Amino acid sequence: MNPISRVVCSHGQHFSRTGRSSSPLLSAVRGYGGAQFQMEKGARVIDMRSDVLTKPSAAVKDAMSQATADDDIFREDRTVLELESIMAKMFGKEAALFVPSGTMGNLIGVLAHCQTRGLEVILGDRSHMFMWEQGGISQIGGLHPRTIPNRPDGTFDLDVLEDDIRPKDDPHQPWTGLIVVENTHSYCGGRAIPMDFMAELRKRAKKYDVPIHIDGARILNAAVALNVAPRDIMEYADSVSFCFSKGVGAPIGSVLIGSHNLIARALRLRKVLGGGWRKPGGLAAAALVAIQDAADRLQKDHEHAKLFAKEISSHGLGVVSVDLDSVQTNMVLVKVLKKDLSAKAFCQRLSQVSEEELAETGEEAVIVRANEVNSADVRFVTHCSLTTDDIETAIKKTVFVIRQLSEESSADSINDAFALKRVME
Amino acid sequence: MNPISRVVCSHGQHFSRTGRSSSPLLSAVRGYGGAQFQMEKGARVIDMRSDVLTKPSAAVKDAMSQATADDDIFREDRTVLELESIMAKMFGKEAALFVPSGTMGNLIGVLAHCQTRGLEVILGDRSHMFMWEQGGISQIGGLHPRTIPNRPDGTFDLDVLEDDIRPKDDPHQPWTGLIVVENTHSYCGGRAIPMDFMAELRKRAKKYDVPIHIDGARILNAAVALNVAPRDIMEYADSVSFCFSKGVGAPIGSVLIGSHNLIARALRLRKVLGGGWRKPGGLAAAALVAIQDAADRLQKDHEHAKLFAKEISSHGLGVVSVDLDSVQTNMVLVKVLKKDLSAKAFCQRLSQVTKGEQAKLNATVQVRVNPARVPKHIRVCTMLNLTTADIKMAVEKWKYVLEEFAD
Numbered sequence: 001m002n003p004i005s006r007v008v009c010s011h012g013q014h015f016s017r018t019g020r021s022s023s024p025l026l027s028a029v030r031g032y033g034g035a036q037f038q039m040e041k042g043a044r045v046i047d048m049r050s051d052v053l054t055k056p057s058a059a060v061k062d063a064m065s066q067a068t069a070d071d072d073i074f075r076e077d078r079t080v081l082e083l084e085s086i087m088a089k090m091f092g093k094e095a096a097l098f099v100p101s102g103t104m105g106n107l108i109g110v111l112a113h114c115q116t117r118g119l120e121v122i123l124g125d126r127s128h129m130f131m132w133e134q135g136g137i138s139q140i141g142g143l144h145p146r147t148i149p150n151r152p153d154g155t156f157d158l159d160v161l162e163d164d165i166r167p168k169d170d171p172h173q174p175w176t177g178l179i180v181v182e183n184t185h186s187y188c189g190g191r192a193i194p195m196d197f198m199a200e201l202r203k204r205a206k207k208y209d210v211p212i213h214i215d216g217a218r219i220l221n222a223a224v225a226l227n228v229a230p231r232d233i234m235e236y237a238d239s240v241s242f243c244f245s246k247g248v249g250a251p252i253g254s255v256l257i258g259s260h261n262l263i264a265r266a267l268r269l270r271k272v273l274g275g276g277w278r279k280p281g282g283l284a285a286a287a288l289v290a291i292q293d294a295a296d297r298l299q300k301d302h303e304h305a306k307l308f309a310k311e312i313s314s315h316g317l318g319v320v321s322v323d324l325d326s327v328q329t330n331m332v333l334v335k336v337l338k339k340d341l342s343a344k345a346f347c348q349r350l351s352q353v354s355e356e357e358l359a360e361t362g363e364e365a366v367i368v369r370a371n372e373v374n375s376a377d378v379r380f381v382t383h384c385s386l387t388t389d390d391i392e393t394a395i396k397k398t399v400f401v402i403r404q405l406s407e408e409s410s411a412d413s414i415n416d417a418f419a420l421k422r423v424m425e
Numbered sequence: 426m427n428p429i430s431r432v433v434c435s436h437g438q439h440f441s442r443t444g445r446s447s448s449p450l451l452s453a454v455r456g457y458g459g460a461q462f463q464m465e466k467g468a469r470v471i472d473m474r475s476d477v478l479t480k481p482s483a484a485v486k487d488a489m490s491q492a493t494a495d496d497d498i499f500r501e502d503r504t505v506l507e508l509e510s511i512m513a514k515m516f517g518k519e520a521a522l523f524v525p526s527g528t529m530g531n532l533i534g535v536l537a538h539c540q541t542r543g544l545e546v547i548l549g550d551r552s553h554m555f556m557w558e559q560g561g562i563s564q565i566g567g568l569h570p571r572t573i574p575n576r577p578d579g580t581f582d583l584d585v586l587e588d589d590i591r592p593k594d595d596p597h598q599p600w601t602g603l604i605v606v607e608n609t610h611s612y613c614g615g616r617a618i619p620m621d622f623m624a625e626l627r628k629r630a631k632k633y634d635v636p637i638h639i640d641g642a643r644i645l646n647a648a649v650a651l652n653v654a655p656r657d658i659m660e661y662a663d664s665v666s667f668c669f670s671k672g673v674g675a676p677i678g679s680v681l682i683g684s685h686n687l688i689a690r691a692l693r694l695r696k697v698l699g700g701g702w703r704k705p706g707g708l709a710a711a712a713l714v715a716i717q718d719a720a721d722r723l724q725k726d727h728e729h730a731k732l733f734a735k736e737i738s739s740h741g742l743g744v745v746s747v748d749l750d751s752v753q754t755n756m757v758l759v760k761v762l763k764k765d766l767s768a769k770a771f772c773q774r775l776s777q778v779t780k781g782e783q784a785k786l787n788a789t790v791q792v793r794v795n796p797a798r799v800p801k802h803i804r805v806c807t808m809l810n811l812t813t814a815d816i817k818m819a820v821e822k823w824k825y826v827l828e829e830f831a832d
Contacts, residue, residue, distance in 0.1 A: 052703050055494045064707070065490045069480045069676055100525045104699020134697035140565055251494055251704035272559035273698050274529020278477050279676035282489070282707075 043353055043365040046394040050371075051218075051301070051330055051383035054249040060286045067285035072098075073276045079284040086288070087255045091240060092231030095263035097256045097270060098284055102217045103133050104275050105241030105254040109213045110178060111141045112258075112265040113239070119143055119177030122164055122210075124150040126187040129180055129215050140273075144174050152326070154185025155197045158204055165208045179205055182215040183233070184222045187373065190305075190331030190381075192222040198236035216240040217254070221247060221329040224298045238262070244287040247301055247330055248294045249384050252283050297384045301330040304382040304391045308332055311395045317406040320346070320378075332380045333373070338405060343372030349401045357400055366397045465778050465789055471819045472793040476643075476726070476755055476808040479674040485711045492710035497523075498701045504709040511713070512680045516665060517656030520688035522681045523709055525700050527642045528558050530666030530679040533698070534638045535603060536566045537683075537690040538664070544568055544602030547589055547635075549575040551612040554605055554640050556798070565698075569599050577751070579610025580622045583629050590633045604630055607640040608658070609647045612798050615730075615756030615806075617647040623661040641665040642679070646672060646754040649723045663687070669712040672726055672755055673719045674809050677708050722809045726755040729807040729816045733757055736820045742831035745771075745803075757805040758797055763830060768796035768803050774826050782825050790822045 047053055056064070070077040084096040099105045106129050110121060121137055123130050125147035129137070137143040146164055148156045166173045181201065183193040205212055214237045216222070223230045234240060239258030244250035256266050270276055306324075309332045313322040319338045326333065336343050353365040373379045382391065464470060472478055481489070495502040509521040524530045531554050535546060546562055548555050550572035554562070562568040571589055573581045591598045606626065608618040630637055639662045641647070648655045659665060664683030669675035681691050695701055731749075734757045738747040744763045751758065761768050775792040783789055797804035807816065 050496075052496055052498070056704070061490050065486050071475075071477055073477070099699065100702045101699045103696065103701060107699050134693065136697045136699075139697055245703040251707060252702045268559065271528065272561045272564055274524065274526045274532050274561075274700060275698075276528060277525045277677045278670040279481070282676060 043367045044393070045367045045369060046386065046390050046397070047369045048380045048382065048386065048394060049369050051247040051381050052245060053385065054245075054247060054383045055385050056251050056286060056290075057249060057384075060250060060289050063285040063289040064282040068281035069279040070281060071278055072280050073271070073278060077279065077281045077284070079281040079288065083284040083288050084255065086291075087242070088257055090230055091234045091242075091257045093234060093239070093257045094260045095258065097263050097266045098280065098287070099241075099254050099256060099270055100252060100275050100277065101245075102215075102241055102243045102254045103136065104270070104273060105243075105256045106133060106180075106213075106215050107136045107140060107273070108266045108269045108275075109239050109241050109256050109258070109262075110137050110143065110180065111269050112256075112262050113211055113213060114141070114143055114177035115265070116175070116177070117142055118174055120146050120166060120174040121178045121180060122146045122148055122161065122176060123180040124148060124154075124156055124182060124185070126150040126185075127180065127182045127215065128186050128217070129182070131187070143177065146176075150185065150188060152188055152191075154182065154188040154191035154193050158197075158200055161201070162204055162207075165210060176208065176210050178213055179210055180213050180215055181237070182217075184218040184225075184329050184331075186218070186331075189326055189333040189379070190218065190221065190329040191326065192225040192328050195226060195228065195233070195236075198233060202236035211239075212237040214240040217243040217246060218329065220294055221298050221302070224295055225302060225328045244290060247298050247383050248287075248290045249297070250283070250286040250290040253280075253287055255287075298330065301382040301384065302328070304386065304388065305330050305332050305380075307388075308380060308382065308391055308395055308398075312398055312402070315399045315402055317402055319402045319405045330382045332382075334378045334380060336376050336378065341405065343374065343376055343378045346378055346401075346405075347372055349405070350398060357404075361396065361400065366393055368394045368397045462776060462793060465791055468778060468789040468791045469818065470791045470793060471811065471815050471822075473805045473807070473811065473819060474793050474795050476672040476806050477670060478810070479670075479672065479808050480810050481676050481711060481715075482674060482809075485675060485714050488710040488714040489707040493706035494704040495706060496703055497705050498696070498703060502704065502706045502709065504706040504713065508709040508713050509680065511716075512667070512682055515655055516659045516667075516682045518659060518664070518682045519685045520683065522688050522691045522695060523705065523712070524666075524679050524681060524695055525677060525702065526670075527640075527666055527668045527679045528561065529695070529698060529700050530668075530681045531558060531605075531638075531640050532561045532565060533691045533694045533700075534664050534666050534681050534683070534687075535562050535568065535605065536694050537681075537687050538636055538638060539566070539568055539602035540690070541600070541602070542567055543599055545571050545591060545599040546603045546605060547571045547573055547586065547601060548605040549573060549579075549581055549607060549610070551575040551610075551798070552605065552607045552640065553611050553642070554607070556612070568602065571601075575610065575613060577613055577616075579607065579613040579616035579618050583622075583625055586626070587629055587632075590635060601633065601635050604635055604637050605640055606637060606662070607642075609643045609650075609754050609756075611643070611756075614751055614758035614797075614799075614804070615643065615646065615754040616751065617650040617753050620651060620653065620658070620661075623658065627661040636664075637662040639665040642668040643671060643754065645719055646723050646727070649720055650727060650753045669715060672723050672808055673712075673715045674722070675708070675711040675715040678705075678712055680712075723755065726807040726809065727753070729811065729813065730755050730757050730805075732813075733805060733807065733816055733820060737823055737827075740824050740827060742827050744827050744830045755807045757807075758799060759803045759805060761801045761803065766830060768801055771826070771830070772796055772803060774829070775822065782822075785825060786818075786821055788818065790818055792819050792822050 068079045072080050088096040166176045185191045219242050241256050243254040309322045309327040321335045350368040370378050370380045493504045497505050512521040546568050591601045610616045644667050666681050668679045734747045734752040746760045772794050
């Protein structure tokens, strides 16, 4: 047996048993998906951390196994070209480019718009691009970000925006190259940006000839929630980066959509960044199949989110609260009200199982996974790999935990009241 | 039917008929894979342009369809972690990172080594990184390339290298952050870098504490050709970027291999560049399966290349020539000798079919090859989807065309 195979066989067995790497640095990074998670033996895990956790359906896997496998750097794969063509048409633009991630779709979009060194990009202060793409537009692109405060609905003040647009004739100031809008807005809880805001934004930006890029990882969720076609939203923007790998349910990939010229530059940028992949036909086939019934599935995710939100809201017991009007798509932000209870601690409770709980629910042990977005808010996300039964079970578990926490709270305040009384006597 | 489905259904049919985009800019880019190619009716196409054209085998596709699909940004996919662990061990290093392409593996490797702004990177003047990765180390990384002339065997002069290493105490000069060696060397015709060169290079570089990264897209070809283990080569370097998507036969992906610290930085770099992909379990499974018997398949590719080279060499007829000693792996550089005959024209003829040829060969054959980067040369690649029969048929076609061009 050749030396390569020998390593593969023996090591493969070893790794399967331990499943762990010994690097402390890598272990630190590995915590990124949320708190250390201990899988309880036999527990049913309902993972509501994110819609990136969708798993490919049987139809998607089927399409992948039968797909073309021609070279995309030579631009010879018909499935990829077909996907790009369909997506361009769906969004009412001229061309599109299939890329490995939303981060890359956004980075390429911004760099393709802002060709001159040192341009300024206006974007929300709680936008994903500004907060969670590692400052790529500066780190990689040499561009200057200018943040504008996001309002709870994901929009921002358009008068402030106009003020922020730089004059062309002052050497002290960079020029404004682009405005980025995130739709749906993740930090704000999956908010769909209102169409009249988009229209007004476009009107103001056009005065100064500043183009608009949409970070539209979840733009289909917005289209479904607002009951418009994707191309209707794109009337008000020049380009969009949209993800197949989230609620839509494909394993990998996003697409940047815009004009012929933009996409031609994007193709070069994809290459230099290392996104020029060889034979992504299978991934393109997955996206093509997943997009077929995406609208219906996203609609269902939205209904699940509303159901979850309503139940938690009416059982908040002063421990948590939900702003029902803000639940528009597949995310629910649950606010922790109880004093001395952090959002993180609340998440931890949801992933624990106790004898008491098993006795009361009488059924299987249930773990609900969710992540905190800050010290006070927990985000729950619905997606196509969670059935209605999963959602109802998650509701039961969450309501149980809320009740437990509210009882603990009452116990504490009764104790406090006694203590106070004793002191005063 | 919702508006999205309607667009998908109607447009899908439309596009399948035309198969074309209407953008002139995109069309210009689309010519990149070589000259416009018209497939002849009923022709047998033997595509020898590159080993990136390998197609996934049934076993590979099978593994892909049954793979895990957990999130790799959360680092929760066991198949990916297993692949990285195995590759690290195979190359005798501490850790590895699965990335979408060799270009990204190299870019991340270089940036992870060179953390300080403005460092200088020494690399061959005909290296793929310098010539054909769009100047990424500068464009993206702000680093300064310093080229050193590649010799025909892919190596370079180590005395010149030592001279090129910058002093630490002169504010006029950048500091040297890294040396990159390409193995096998693509431009030079798939040359395996000799082990004694690697050893001597390591010795010299160590004097100045300069690390070495290997652009090892085809490093397994080198290991097979030199009959050494990959970890033996890695004795002389700190990191390597290696491709699964070429001769090894997986559809997508490369791997960067190095120390724990390097790979921890690489993970962050992969994210900011946009290589943080969600559910690549299937792609990792493909790589795991493909790597199992890669050594044997690459050995076969090398035998095919030698067979092809020998036949063309003995039938050159003054039209072309081949340096047989330089054929070590899966590439053959064929030199065009005939005056007024361009490599491009020769390639075009190979993809055309004439009646006389059909009669003589008793077959309709189109051979696809591209002019090499080396002027007046044609590059011919062997790879797992080309059988011995394919190679022999390609040889017959070549011989026919050579006779046509011979005086």
